[in-house]
Amino acid sequence: MNDPLNSTSQPDRLSLGEGNTPLVRSRNIGPAMGLPNLYFKLENLNPTGSYKDRFAAALVSEMVGNRQTRCIATSSGNTGAALAAYCAAAQIKCIIAVVDGAPMPKLKQMQLYGAELLMIDGFGTSAEVTSRVMDHLENLTGKLNRPLPISAYRFCASGMAGVESIAHEILDALDGTTEIFVPAGGGGLTLAVARGVIGRKGQAKVHCIQPEGNDTIATSLRTGIPAKSVGHSTTRISGLQVASVLDGNETIAACKALGGTGQTISDAAVLRWHKELAFREGIFCEPAGAVALAGVEKAISNGELDPNANIVCLVTGSGFKDMATVDSGFSLPPVTPADIDNAFKKLAQLLS
Ligand SMILES: Cc1ncc(COP(=O)(O)O)c(C=O)c1O
Numbered sequence: 001m002n003d004p005l006n007s008t009s010q011p012d013r014l015s016l017g018e019g020n021t022p023l024v025r026s027r028n029i030g031p032a033m034g035l036p037n038l039y040f041k042l043e044n045l046n047p048t049g050s051y052k053d054r055f056a057a058a059l060v061s062e063m064v065g066n067r068q069t070r071c072i073a074t075s076s077g078n079t080g081a082a083l084a085a086y087c088a089a090a091q092i093k094c095i096i097a098v099v100d101g102a103p104m105p106k107l108k109q110m111q112l113y114g115a116e117l118l119m120i121d122g123f124g125t126s127a128e129v130t131s132r133v134m135d136h137l138e139n140l141t142g143k144l145n146r147p148l149p150i151s152a153y154r155f156c157a158s159g160m161a162g163v164e165s166i167a168h169e170i171l172d173a174l175d176g177t178t179e180i181f182v183p184a185g186g187g188g189l190t191l192a193v194a195r196g197v198i199g200r201k202g203q204a205k206v207h208c209i210q211p212e213g214n215d216t217i218a219t220s221l222r223t224g225i226p227a228k229s230v231g232h233s234t235t236r237i238s239g240l241q242v243a244s245v246l247d248g249n250e251t252i253a254a255c256k257a258l259g260g261t262g263q264t265i266s267d268a269a270v271l272r273w274h275k276e277l278a279f280r281e282g283i284f285c286e287p288a289g290a291v292a293l294a295g296v297e298k299a300i301s302n303g304e305l306d307p308n309a310n311i312v313c314l315v316t317g318s319g320f321k322d323m324a325t326v327d328s329g330f331s332l333p334p335v336t337p338a339d340i341d342n343a344f345k346k347l348a349q350l351l352s
Contacts, residue, residue, distance in 0.1 A: 014061045014090055018046050018053035019165055023173050023312070028280040029293070030311075033300065037310045040277075041170060044285050048081045048109065049318030051166060051189065055151045056082035058162025063146075064090050071095070072140055073149040074133060076124055076185070076239050077106030078317055083149055084113035097133055099124025103238050103286075103322045127229045127243040134244075152188035152246040160192050167196025170312055171204065178204040178310040179260075181299075183291035185210075185239055186246030187217050187227070189316070194254035205260040208251055209295030211235035211267055217248045218262030221255055236267050238322055239288040261304065265294035271329050273297070277315070284319030292316075 022042045030038030043051035060083065063071060071087050071094045073080060080096040087094035094115040098107060100123050110117060122129035134148070138155070141148045147156040151163070170180060180197075182190040187208065194206040210218040213235030217227045227248025233241040255261065267287075274290040277283040292313035299305040319326065326332070338346065 012061060012065055013057070014064055014086055015057055016047040016053065016085060016089060018057050020169060021045050023170065026281060029276060032280075033297070034307050035296070035300070035311055036308065038296070039174070039310065039312045040281065040283060040315050041166065041312055042283070043166070043314055043316045044283075044289055044318040046082075048078075048085045049321055050078035050082065050286075051163060051314070051316050052078045052082035052151055053086075054162045054165055055079065055156075055159040056086040059083070059149055059156065059159035060086035060090050060092065062158055063087075063092055066146070068092060068144075068146065071149060072137060073097070074123075074137060075099070075102070075110075076241065077102045077321065078239055079149070079151045080115065080117075081106055081109045081113070081321075084110040084115035087115070088113040097123065097137060099241065101125070101238075103324060105323055106238075106321050109321075124241050125233050125243060127231050130242075130244050150246075152186045153191055153250060154188075154246050160188055163189060163192035164196035164199060166314065167193045167202065167204070167206075168200060171197065171200055171202040174310045174312070176203075176310055177306065178202075178312060179305060180204050180206045180312045180314070181209055181292035181295045182206060182314050183210075183240060183288050183295075183316055184208045184217055184251070185214060185242035185288075186244075186248070187251035188247045189314070190217075191247045191251045191254055193314070194251070194258055194260070197258055198254065205258050206255050207260045207295060207299065208255055208262045209291050210262065210264055211237050211240055211270065211291065212264045213267065214240050214242060215264050216242065216245055217251055218264045220248070221252045221260075221262035227252060236325075237270055237287045237291065238325075239286070239317065240291065261299075263295040263298045263302075265291065265298055269294040269297065271325070274325070275330055278319070283315060285315045286317040286319055286322040287325055289315040289317050289319075
């Protein structure tokens, strides 16, 4: 039996089976774009459906070690779902302040794991409200001498160290020049991947891809100026609406050290690739999971990417996390019951 609190390789490590996610070569999109070595790192296949399980496994293991009985966190959805699941396994009470407008499936997922939720107006979209919430919660956790479990180095470096394993797995799997494309909100994920590469002295460039409506880091990285708050995030891509600067300047420094750059992409391009990933690769991700591929398209059109390099897109979250975007974005035909004769007629048409 696999005891989640007692995996044999690391006795104190709480694990629900996160990490070691598949790295699959593109079957259709890469060849069509002239990219023979385009890969997708399927972080959507982690236990709660996103890479944040790596963060939660590291952090909740630490909480267990510290005999912590409560976890107070903030989340745009995925961190909350991951923390709620790992806290359920560890039987730690979990309270999460969630961003305004977080997708319902992510919220229900947290609730099902037993977390208590607080949704705050403007949290996540307004830089002012966001920093007030962060300050208040940081104050609370500071009194307990614990980091605030936000997936950013600025708040919680020990949890983010768990995310660096994404880079280790990619470096172990691929030889030769590797270019890793990472979707970014506050920049913590990009920084974790870059630090993972740097820590292993790996040969990979790490690129930071942001929606135009939340360009706190990407353009600054291209133009050599410090990261900047956008005041109000206008992107609709859940998970990437981080109007304030979290790990921005550290991300810029780490990507630069590796020779990586930044790209901004439109929400429309992200939604197009979201659909293409499903239609042409069989990969069902949430919109943020398609951002890296939109960044690859932009880098290719800017002439900034060697088409023969190993190109890795991080597919960071599962499609089941954001069914509202599937409903609103793709004009899929309704599925309603037909009588059996009509159904057989339609079947014959489909087969003709
Ligand atoms: C699915 C997904 N991808 C990417 C990110 C980006 O992470 P970061 O804010 O660390 O840049 C997030 C953050 O919540 C996310 O949920």
